Amino acid sequence: MILQSVSYIHSDRDLLFSDIDLKINKNDKAALIGNNGVGKSTLLKILAGYLVASNGVVSSDSQPYYVPQVFGQFNDHSVTQALKIEDKIKALKDILDGHVTDENMSLLDDDWTIEERCREALEGWGLGDLDLTQKMGRLSGGQKTRVFLAGILIHRPELVLLDEPSNHLDTIGRSLLYDYIRYTKSSVLVVSHDRTLLNQVNMVYELSKNGITAYGGNYDFYAAQKRIESDALSHDVKSKEKALRKAREIERESLERQQKLDARGKKKQEKAGLPTISMNTLRNNAEKSTSRLKGVHTEKVGTISQELTQLRANLSDLDKMKMDFDNSALHIGKILVTGANINFGYGETLLWKEPLSFQITSGERIAIKGLNGSGKSTLIKMILGAVQPRLGNMDRADVRAIYIDQDYSLINKDLSVYEQAQEYNSGELQEHEIKIRLNRFLFSKAYWDKPCSALSGGEKMRLILCALTISNQAPDIMILDEPTNNLDIQSVEILTISVNEYKGTLIVVSHDEYFLKAINFERSIDVN
Structure with a gap:
């Protein structure tokens, strides 16, 4: 074709x-x-x-x-x-x-x-x-x-x-x-x-x-x-930034030197007692010389500055982003959830052939694995306390948990992007600070008044991550349900970077083995 x-x-x-x-x-x-x-x-x-x-x-x-x-x-x-x-x-x-x-x-x-x-x-x-x-x-x-x-x-x-x-x-x-x-x-x-x-x-x-x-x-x-290209571009950006600093330094030094020369020349002229008309002519010539010198340097600085702007525009969005997650307040190893011989079902039918027993502690990275229809979502609801097991016991510590599902239900489609970010503000951040955070997560001014209902899956995921950085305290437990579904590669990379900076307890439901390895999951809970 x-x-x-x-x-x-x-x-x-x-x-x-x-x-x-x-x-x-x-x-x-x-x-x-x-x-x-x-x-x-x-x-x-x-x-x-x-x-x-x-x-x-x-x-x-x-x-x-x-x-x-x-x-x-x-x-x-x-x-x-x-x-x-x-x-x-x-x-x-x-x-x-x-x-x-x-x-x-x-x-x-x-x-x-x-x-x-x-x-x-x-x-x-x-x-x-x-x-x-x-x-x-x-x-x-x-x-x-x-x-x-x-x-x-x-x-x-x-x-x-x-x-x-x-x-x-x-x-x-x-x-x-x-x-x-x-x-x-x-x-x-x-x-x-x-x-x-x-x-x-x-x-x-x-x-x-x-x-x-x-x-x-x-x-x-x-x-x-792409990494080679990105590294080369980053090197070019740094070199151009250095050249711009040098050009501005030379411009400043040249103008200061010219001003000193003009001042010395003026003193000599005054001592020589030259006529006023001659003094004016010399002063005008000095001003023209200084103006030409300034123009040359200004043009050079402007050219380098324009080249730097073009180079920065070619940087990937990942290179422009900044993550800033607060750490969970819990100490590593604190027992958060304990399931003892639990099962779920309706009538006489139980969900799992064998009951599940597990313990989740603070700071762990856990994958919940199983075939479609094996009850992974049901287990998540039990961990969150939304449903109770039919058999066995579930003990949960009083912790702050956040659940990011495949439909990004945490996003209120009736709000604008800025309003959604503001929902997570504890009151400590001013408006301009929230907008700085939005810019860090690639939501420019053009997005601030955009309705959340118009966002793509990747944009909604990015907005949730941004909101979590605005929140005064990171969640103790973050649960991701098939987080890479319907995301493009860039969004998956953004999610991977964010998750790797999060220090709380992470529970992930995913069939994406590449993603699981990238976030360094430590063990799995298998349901079948």
């Missing part, structure tokens, strides 16, 4: 991206990454044929297979309808029942293994018992993703387009996905923030406001190259 000079303009006439050139070759396994809002999903939809580019040429030798990020539009579809195989399977059954018509033969198109291939594909993704007539709306997010991933084997495309495919997958599902990308013969282009997945590709395309930049290698290679 080839894209040439492709541009896309929103219906409100805002330009999303322009002059995009991209070529996907046979057997390529590539990732498309970039910050939220740069147009990754839009570009993927253009490749899939779901959107039409505003300008440019899109050409392909075959129809790509597209796995979307959002599946709500398929809720009223059956599994076969969502996979676009309903007519073909019906035609096959009609033919086998003796209705060998031209229409049925045309619909089947000699695909006699479609039903067998469909069952094999679904079984491969752990959906062997799935009823093909079932509505997609009755499936979980992970099951919907698996259905569309199974469609790859059913349709056998030459090019597969994946938009955040690991978002709703548990550990087993992610492992299957990684294996698929590693071993498939199809060409693959994936949009993802899952860095384990991104390490399965051999090419990374970074989409930004400047277009697309290609990096030959997986995500770790890309990250290493």
